[in-house]
Amino acid sequence: MDPKLKAYFESTLKEVSIDCVIFGFHEGELKVLLLKWKGTEGWSLPGGKIYLEESVNDAAVRILQERTGLKEIFLQQFYTFGGNDRYKNMDKAALFRKLEWAFGADFYDEKYMKRHVSLGYMALVEFEQVVATPDWYTDECMWCEISAIPELLFDHNEMVEVALKALRRQLSYQPIGYNLLPEKFTMPELQRLYETILGKQLDRRNFQKLMLSYDILEKLPEKRTGGAFKAPFLYRFDKEKYDRAMREEILFAI
Amino acid sequence: MDPKLKAYFESTLKEVSIDCVIFGFHEGELKVLLLKWKGTEGWSLPGGKIYLEESVNDAAVRILQERTGLKEIFLQQFYTFGGNDRYKNMDKAALFRKLEWAFGADFYDEKYMKRHVSLGYMALVEFEQVVATPDWYTDECMWCEISAIPELLFDHNEMVEVALKALRRQLSYQPIGYNLLPEKFTMPELQRLYETILGKQLDRRNFQKLMLSYDILEKLPEKRTGGAFKAPFLYRFDKEKYDRAMREEILFAI
DNA sequence: AGGTCAATGCGTAAAAACTACACAATATTA
DNA sequence: TAATATTGTGTAGTTTTTACGCATTGACCT
Structure with missing residues (x-):
C-alpha cells in the first residue's frame, strides 16, 4: 500500500x-x-x-x-x-x-x-x-x-x-437555487429548477407570483437575449433576504 | 476497568x-x-x-x-x-x-x-x-x-x-401522536400535545376540524368520564391511515 | 422589412383553505 | 337544581391557492 x-x-x-x-x-x-x-x-x-x-x-x-x-x-x-x-x-x-x-x-x-x-x-x-x-x-x-x-x-x-x-x-420550507443557479437567471430557469427537483410541472404564472411574493428576488433591468422568441428578464437573489428566508424557514407552499 | x-x-x-x-x-x-x-x-x-x-x-x-x-x-x-x-x-x-x-x-x-x-x-x-x-x-x-x-x-x-x-x-408534514399518546385519547389531549411541541396556542375548533379532515382518527362512542365538566369523546388513530399519512407526508398546515 | 411564432409578462375570477368567533350541549360540583 | 367550565358544532369573513385569458415581445423566416 x-x-x-x-x-x-x-x-x-x-x-x-x-x-x-x-x-x-x-x-x-x-x-x-x-x-x-x-x-x-x-x-x-x-x-x-x-x-x-x-x-x-x-x-x-x-x-x-x-x-x-x-x-x-x-x-x-x-x-x-x-x-x-x-x-x-x-x-x-x-x-x-x-x-x-x-x-x-x-x-x-x-x-x-x-x-x-x-x-x-x-x-x-x-x-x-x-x-x-x-x-x-x-x-x-x-x-x-x-x-x-x-x-x-x-x-x-x-x-x-x-x-x-x-x-x-x-423545498417546502426553504428557498433553493442560490448555489444551484448562476448569479443572474430568468424566471423560467428558476421554475425549471423547481420542476426538476419536484418532478412535476408547475404553472408558469402562479410560480412567478409565488416567487416574487417571498421577496427574495431582485429584478434586473437586463434581459436574457440570444434565445429564440421573447427575451425574459433577468433576476438575482437578494442574498440578505434569501438568507433570512433560509433561517426563518418561511413556508414555501409548492 | x-x-x-x-x-x-x-x-x-x-x-x-x-x-x-x-x-x-x-x-x-x-x-x-x-x-x-x-x-x-x-x-x-x-x-x-x-x-x-x-x-x-x-x-x-x-x-x-x-x-x-x-x-x-x-x-x-x-x-x-x-x-x-x-x-x-x-x-x-x-x-x-x-x-x-x-x-x-x-x-x-x-x-x-x-x-x-x-x-x-x-x-x-x-x-x-x-x-x-x-x-x-x-x-x-x-x-x-x-x-x-x-x-x-x-x-x-x-x-x-x-x-x-x-x-x-x-409536525408540518407528518402526523404525530401515535406513540406519544395512549391508545384512546380525547381531542383536547391531542391538541395539548400539538400545542406543547409547537410552543403555541391553537384554536380548539379549528384544530378539531383540521385533525378530522386528515381522516386518520376514529371517533369512539365512549367518553372520558371522571373529569370535571362536560365529558369529551374518545378517539383512536386508524393505524393504517395514520401510516399512510406518514409515508405520503401529507402536508399538515399548522 | 414585416408577418409569424412561441414564449414571456401581467391580470382576474373561481375554488379552497384558513381564521375568528357565536352559541348550544353537558357532566360535574355546590 | 342551578352554576360552571368545558366540549360539540356551525358560519361568516378573509386569505391563499388554483386555473386560465390575453396582450406583448424578440428572433426567425420569407
Missing part, C-alpha cells in the same frame, strides 16, 4: 466516512457528480475520511472542495447510513477485490466491510463553476442525470434517493 | 455512538428522559454504542429498549454530531475525571475526547408505559420538562434543542 495513503488513513477516523451527493443543474436537468474507480467499471459518489482534528462538517467542506474546487456553498447532512445490509445486493468478493486493488490487502479487511458508518452530505453547486477532480481511487468524473444513474458501488444508489427526497422536502 | 464493560467496548464501534432524545408527554407537558451519572451530579441523555454486527438503527432500537423497556415505537435519526467543539463549554479536566471514574483510566483517553461522532436519535414514547432503567454508568432516571432541562454533560443540551426543532418541523 502507498505510504502516503496509509498515513492518511491512520490520521483519520476508521469507522466513519463521508459520502457526498453533489447536485448540479445544467441544461434543464438535475445532475449528480459521480466518480469511476480506477481499473474498474464501478461508479460511486465522491467521499472521504475525517481527520482526527477536524469536525465532520469541516471534513465534508474539505472533501467537497477537493472534488469540485468550490467553497462556501450549500452543504448539509441529510442522513447517516449504517445498515448491516449496505452491501447486500453486491458481489462482496468482487467488491473486496476492487478495494484490495485500491487500498492494498494489508488495510481493508472484512471487519470494515461489516460495519462502516457513512455520513451522507448533500451539496448544491453551480454547474459551470465546478472543476471536477478525481481522487486517489478514481480516475474519471461524470455528471450524471438524476434519472439515468447507473448501478453504483456500495449503497450509493440508495443514498442518492434519500438525498433527493430530503431535497424535495426542504 | 470492569472486564464485562471492557468486552462490551471492544465488541462495539469505538469512534461512533448513539444518543437518544426520548420525548414523553405527561400532564400536558413534553418531557425528556435523562440519566444521572454515578458518583456525580452530571445528567446526560441515554446513549450507547453499536455492536459490530448490528446496524446503527438496530443499535438505537436496542438502546431504547434497554432504557425504556419499549419496542416498536417511533424512533428516528435527527442529526449526527461531530463538531470539534463538542466539549467547548465544559471543564474538560473535570469531565475526564468523571469518565475515568466510570470507564477506568485505561480506556478513555484524550484521543476519544478529540473526535467522537454521535448519532442523534429521537424517540416518541407513551409516558405511562415506560419503565425507565439506568445503565452501567448511571444510577438515576428522570423525566424532565422540556423548558426546565438543567445543564447536561457533553453537548447534550444542544442535542435536545436540535431534536425539538426537527420534531417541530416534522
Whole structure:
C-alpha cells in the first residue's frame, strides 16, 4: 500500500466516512457528480475520511472542495447510513477485490466491510463553476442525470434517493437555487429548477407570483437575449433576504 | 476497568455512538428522559454504542429498549454530531475525571475526547408505559420538562434543542401522536400535545376540524368520564391511515 | 422589412383553505 | 337544581391557492 495513503488513513477516523451527493443543474436537468474507480467499471459518489482534528462538517467542506474546487456553498447532512445490509445486493468478493486493488490487502479487511458508518452530505453547486477532480481511487468524473444513474458501488444508489427526497422536502420550507443557479437567471430557469427537483410541472404564472411574493428576488433591468422568441428578464437573489428566508424557514407552499 | 464493560467496548464501534432524545408527554407537558451519572451530579441523555454486527438503527432500537423497556415505537435519526467543539463549554479536566471514574483510566483517553461522532436519535414514547432503567454508568432516571432541562454533560443540551426543532418541523408534514399518546385519547389531549411541541396556542375548533379532515382518527362512542365538566369523546388513530399519512407526508398546515 | 411564432409578462375570477368567533350541549360540583 | 367550565358544532369573513385569458415581445423566416 502507498505510504502516503496509509498515513492518511491512520490520521483519520476508521469507522466513519463521508459520502457526498453533489447536485448540479445544467441544461434543464438535475445532475449528480459521480466518480469511476480506477481499473474498474464501478461508479460511486465522491467521499472521504475525517481527520482526527477536524469536525465532520469541516471534513465534508474539505472533501467537497477537493472534488469540485468550490467553497462556501450549500452543504448539509441529510442522513447517516449504517445498515448491516449496505452491501447486500453486491458481489462482496468482487467488491473486496476492487478495494484490495485500491487500498492494498494489508488495510481493508472484512471487519470494515461489516460495519462502516457513512455520513451522507448533500451539496448544491453551480454547474459551470465546478472543476471536477478525481481522487486517489478514481480516475474519471461524470455528471450524471438524476434519472439515468447507473448501478453504483456500495449503497450509493440508495443514498442518492434519500438525498433527493430530503431535497424535495426542504423545498417546502426553504428557498433553493442560490448555489444551484448562476448569479443572474430568468424566471423560467428558476421554475425549471423547481420542476426538476419536484418532478412535476408547475404553472408558469402562479410560480412567478409565488416567487416574487417571498421577496427574495431582485429584478434586473437586463434581459436574457440570444434565445429564440421573447427575451425574459433577468433576476438575482437578494442574498440578505434569501438568507433570512433560509433561517426563518418561511413556508414555501409548492 | 470492569472486564464485562471492557468486552462490551471492544465488541462495539469505538469512534461512533448513539444518543437518544426520548420525548414523553405527561400532564400536558413534553418531557425528556435523562440519566444521572454515578458518583456525580452530571445528567446526560441515554446513549450507547453499536455492536459490530448490528446496524446503527438496530443499535438505537436496542438502546431504547434497554432504557425504556419499549419496542416498536417511533424512533428516528435527527442529526449526527461531530463538531470539534463538542466539549467547548465544559471543564474538560473535570469531565475526564468523571469518565475515568466510570470507564477506568485505561480506556478513555484524550484521543476519544478529540473526535467522537454521535448519532442523534429521537424517540416518541407513551409516558405511562415506560419503565425507565439506568445503565452501567448511571444510577438515576428522570423525566424532565422540556423548558426546565438543567445543564447536561457533553453537548447534550444542544442535542435536545436540535431534536425539538426537527420534531417541530416534522409536525408540518407528518402526523404525530401515535406513540406519544395512549391508545384512546380525547381531542383536547391531542391538541395539548400539538400545542406543547409547537410552543403555541391553537384554536380548539379549528384544530378539531383540521385533525378530522386528515381522516386518520376514529371517533369512539365512549367518553372520558371522571373529569370535571362536560365529558369529551374518545378517539383512536386508524393505524393504517395514520401510516399512510406518514409515508405520503401529507402536508399538515399548522 | 414585416408577418409569424412561441414564449414571456401581467391580470382576474373561481375554488379552497384558513381564521375568528357565536352559541348550544353537558357532566360535574355546590 | 342551578352554576360552571368545558366540549360539540356551525358560519361568516378573509386569505391563499388554483386555473386560465390575453396582450406583448424578440428572433426567425420569407
